[in-house]
Amino acid sequence: MACRVRFEPLGIQDDLAPDSTLLSGLLANDFKVLKECGGRGMCATCHIYIQGGMDCLSPRTKREEKTLSVVANARPNSRLACQAKILRSGVTIEVPAGMYVDVVEDIEALIGRRTEMDLLHPISGELLVEAGKLITRSIVNQLRDTRVKVSEYLAHTQDV
Ligand code: FES
Helix, strand or coil: CCEEEEEECCCEEEEECCCCEHHHHHHHCCCCCCCCCCCCCCCCCCEEEEEECHHHECCCCHHHHHHHCCCCCCCCCEEECCCCEECCCCEEEECCCCCCCCCHHHHHCCCCCECCCCEECCCCCCEEECCCCECCHHHHHHHHHHHHHHHHHHHCCCCC
């Protein structure tokens, strides 16, 4: 039987197959998740909060705990969507505002403009640009550098 999931703050509802990941639900609903590590629980680009129904999900994996321990905006109800599998209906997900910035090039096009919402680093979850502030080239460079470092790190790391 399909499992009902709700995505806030957009109020979208969807039915996911049991045992599928929340990441597949986000992607099916057009959320732009970077999936920097390819869904291996190592990058936090799929970080979400669970507003309700944590017990309707598989427990956190060891790898997930490790990754979340270094994410700046992690909370007790944080999950990595690629690691959380849905067991039954009743999950409400909070998608962090500003989390799903698309590719670096998209942000580059916004240099010199003011962001309408907080812009979070897609990997560390740190606040890059506060709502209403200017997007600068140094921020874009910082993003680019980090993505290179993460790719190198992932190339030399095995799953746990
Ligand atoms: S996609 Fe990398 S942690 Fe989920």
